Amino acid sequence: MQIEINVLGPLEVDVGGVSIVPTASKPSQLLAILALNAGRVVTVNTLTNEIWGSHPPRSDVATLHTYILKLRRNLDMALADQGGLTAKDILITRRAGYLLAVEPTAVDAIRYEQLSSAGRQAVNDSDHERASRTLAEALRLWRGPALADLPIGPQLAIEAMRLDENRLGDLHLRIEADLKLGRHHQLLGELATLCVRHPMLENFCVQHMIALYRSGRQSQSLAAYRRLRAEMVEHLGVEPSPRVRHLHHAILTGQLSVEDPNAMYNV
Known part of the structure; x- marks a missing residue:
């Protein structure tokens, strides 16, 4: 089963070629923050803070659980022909919160950061050709500003800002490498x-x-x-x-x- 998660631009989450992104904004926020922490538990406090900030409703935990159920329904529909796996195998409940059990490299932001790190190492090694090639590969993963189609809360705002700033830095380094190569x-x-x-x-x-x-x-x-x-x-x-x-x-x-x-x- 193939899962592809893209946050470097509008949010896209495909399971076996089927999109599971909700139409409503708050469940989409929830999915985005789980995706950016793929393979790690995200606490209930972190999730409620992202969705409602410092003024959550009294029913925040119950509403959060409703959003989780909606995501699992979307997952189950995408998994219908995948043989064996269920939504609870992918979106897992833990004592402190929830975990999206996918390989981190299924997330474009994580692949980007791996390539970015390799490209910056090439810059440090003065290997301009490798730096240009690797950073260009990293930058091709971007389809627009991070999480461009979501109303984002404090946690996602920090992540989006960090990713966008890193992109500008990598773009500068890639161009610098190209200049040093006479291009x-x-x-x-x-x-x-x-x-x-x-x-x-x-x-x-x-x-x-x-x-x-x-x-x-x-x-x-x-x-x-x-x-x-x-x-x-x-x-x-x-x-x-x-x-x-x-x-x-x-x-x-x-x-x-x-x-x-x-x-x-x-x-």
Whole structure:
């Protein structure tokens, strides 16, 4: 029996090719937090806090049990032709809470974190080709912002924020590896889009400036800096960091070498 759980985008949980995601939001929240903790017990307190926050109804435990029953009904329908397994074999009751008994690697977020860790190790090893390849594989698992279609409570909000921040970090590292491999021409479109989506993130602007400069577009590289500076001054009241200003000066004065990719990071 194949179970596939995807949280890196809209929530998808398929059992034998059949979706078991409820139509109602609160049971979907419950399923999402169980999925992100696959193979581990999630306490009743954690679940009620996720669904109702600090003001649960008096019937919170009974209502939670009703949601569990709904999830098990969906599971039983998906398992009808699977031979032997029942919903209680997968969504298990424990003394303190509930456990989703699936392999952790059935969850895309867990596969992503394994690939992310391997990619970051390749970065530490200065293996740019392996870093680019592994981080790109990790990033391909994403279909949109984490849990994009759910109204999320405090627990899922923390997880979604952590995953989304890790994605941005891995994207930066993958592009950096590609720059060091001399792939600046191929990155121009992607970096232009990222700078529009994240106009005050220095890392993407720096990479865009470098890619433009190495592509023979000095004036556009300087313009990218001016856009970043204008955004930061207007919205944050601060100047770009010394690192970015130093890079700008090196490009402005033509002191940046285009021959050595690594030299771009030592200005």
